[in-house]
Amino acid sequence: EVQLEESGGGLVQPGGSLRVSCAVSGFTFSDYSMNWVRLAPGKGLEWVSYISGTSNTIYYADSVKGRFTVSRDNAKKSLDLQMHSLRDEDTAVYYCARVSLDYSTIDSWGQGTLVTVSS
Amino acid sequence: SYVLTQPPSVSVAPGKTARITCGGDNIGSKSVHWFQQKPGQAPILVVSYNDERPSGIPERFSGSNSGNTATLTISRAEVGDEADYYCQVWDGTSDHLYVFGGGTKVTVL
Numbered sequence: 231e232v233q234l235e236e237s238g239g240g241l242v243q244p245g246g247s248l249r250v251s252c253a254v255s256g257f258t259f260s261d262y263s264m265n266w267v268r269l270a271p272g273k274g275l276e277w278v279s280y281i282s283g284t285s286n287t288i289y290y291a292d293s294v295k296g297r298f299t300v301s302r303d304n305a306k307k308s309l310d311l312q313m314h315s316l317r318d319e320d321t322a323v324y325y326c327a328r329v330s331l332d333y334s335t336i337d338s339w340g341q342g343t344l345v346t347v348s349s
Numbered sequence: 350s351y352v353l354t355q356p357p358s359v360s361v362a363p364g365k366t367a368r369i370t371c372g373g374d375n376i377g378s379k380s381v382h383w384f385q386q387k388p389g390q391a392p393i394l395v396v397s398y399n400d401e402r403p404s405g406i407p408e409r410f411s412g413s414n415s416g417n418t419a420t421l422t423i424s425r426a427e428v429g430d431e432a433d434y435y436c437q438v439w440d441g442t443s444d445h446l447y448v449f450g451g452g453t454k455v456t457v458l
Contacts, residue, residue: 274452
C-alpha cells in the first residue's frame with residue numbers, strides 16, 4: 231500500500247524558516263517524481279514544487295521561487311521542503327504528493343501538515 | 350501560465366445531476382484530471398485522463414473534455430458527494446507544471 235506521511239509543520243513567525251518532510255513507503259521511491267501542493271485557508275489547491283526521481287529536474291511555483299528548496303533522499307525514502315522568508319500567505323496545509331508515471335497528474339497524496347505563519 | 354476557470358459553487362438536489370465545468374484555452378487538447386476534497390481530508394482522484402474512473406470510484410462520476418471546456422458530471426447525487434472539486438492539467442510549456450482550477454464547492458440539498 232502506498233503511504234505518504236508529512237511531518238514538521240507548526241507555527242512560525244513571518245520571515246522565519248521551517249522544514250517539512252515526507253516519509254514514503256509501499257513503492258519504489260526513486261522511480262517516481264514528487265510534488266508539494268498546498269491548500270491555504272479559504273483558497274484552492276496550489277502546486278508548490280516538483281522534483282524528479284533523480285533530483286535532476288526541479289521546478290517551483292513563482293510564489294515560492296527563491297524562498298523554498300525541495301530535496302529528496304532516495305535511500306531514506308524521504309522528501310523535504312525547506313522554507314525560508316515565510317510570509318502570512320504561506321500559511322497552508324502542505325501535501326506531499328506522488329506524480330503519476332506519465333507525469334500528467336498526482337496519483338497519491340499524504341494527509342498534509344499545517345504550516346502557520348503568524349506573529 | 351495556463352489558467353483553469355471553475356464556478357465557485359454548484360448546488361444539486363439529492364438524486365439529481367450536477368455538472369462542474371472547467372474552462373481553459375483549447376483544454377480539449379489536454380488531459381484533464383478531477384479531484385474531490387472533503388474538509389480535513391487529502392484530495393482523491395475521481396476522474397483521470399478526461400473520462401477514466403480510478404478503481405473504487407462510483408460510476409456516478411464521469412468526465413468529458415472538448416474545445417475550451419471540460420466537465421465533471423455527478424449523476425444521482427448523494428449527500429456524501431458534498432465536497433470541493435478541482436480540475437487539473439499538466440502544462441509542459443511553462444515552469445508552472447501542475448495547474449489547478451480554483452475549485453468548485455458542491456452542495457447537495
